[in-house]
Amino acid sequence: MRSSHLTFRIALLLLVTAGVRAADVEIQVNDQKQVPIAELAVWLTPLDRPTPPAPSNLHATVKQQDEEFTPYISIVRVGTEVAFPNLDDVQHHVYSLSRPAQFEIPLHGGNQTESVVLDKPGIIPVGCNIHDWMISHIVVVDTPWFGQTDADGRLRLTDLPAGRYTLEAWHPRLRKSHSEEITLAAGTPLTVPLELKLRPDRRLRRAPDAGGHGY
Template sequence: MFVLRAILFLTLAVSLRAAEFSCTVTNAKGGEPLAEAAVSLIPLDQPAPPVPADAKVEIVQQDQEFSVFLTVVQTGTHVMLPNRDNVQHHVYSLSRPRRFELPLYNPGQTESIVFEVEGQVTIGCNIHDWMISHVVVVPTPWFAKTDDQGAARISAPAGRYRLEIWHPRLGKPDTREVTLSDGSAAQASAPLTLKPDRRVRRATGGKTGGYR
């Protein structure tokens, strides 16, 4: 009974210390909301809790596209890459935090890649040049991705954090320090100066390529 009470007390104490953080990310040039930006809070006063051993996410290959343009994960997360197309893919990354290659990746095949080093990883397909997906690996469980309104919301314990914001057209992350107080709500706005969008676009109509 004592152990149960202690657990309940600790759970209540943690919940009381939790703070709500919201961030609005916009394009500095036009002021419009910026979706698909990674927002993370990296604790400065104490280590972040480790990722659960079974943590995993999926980035599916379907209709000759990746199902997710940007994914945020904590270091140590398994990223599953199932091919649900009826053609082969050649999935790869040349990004320094996680380089890998899955050549002639067959329909129905699923591979798992562990992302153990923080940073930004771009995943592509050597057969379908327009297929691009980004994985942002962060050393914290407190992260979110902005929605169509450019908003991201994170619940985290009180304390000091390094706020990091990244977008595929940004280059280096935008960083600043924020402090969250017990049970409070904090807000931040982040207008980002973006680079030109140079993604390869998928041709409309006709054959789209791919091995069978």
């Protein structure tokens, strides 16, 4: 009797485990000219269950280097501490006036690092008060399932529980975030092709230096 009960519990555990596991999901993104979109921020928010709590001690880095922010776009989870090291020989003044996070890192020189904890979801543009062309975008999401597309416009997310999700995607050249609902079935891989319309790239360009170098 005890053996039968144990067998039943194992079978039930396997059934439950199979029910919450899903195959990988792959997102393939092109623009209106069928050119792959790189650096697109993508995240999936579950609709059928609570979002798992975020771990502590989440860290990310946005460098100030060659009078640019690197990376240009990043995506992090709520509660992430983002460091802004200055690797240049000149001073920078980092700031954001966004609704999710308003902060300021006053004038600071090379080899100095300041950090900011981003505790609200949303899109956070970051600029430099000294160099107008310097800009970075940080996407803060409240889900563990996120990433960015590679140079081929692809992103693969793994080990998601089965169920319904809101898939969202954002890039500075989109008019607004793309959003759609998808369903993941246990043990079944899913490929999501997206075609998104990008606006022209109107970023400010760095002025030429004394040697005529710029972009």
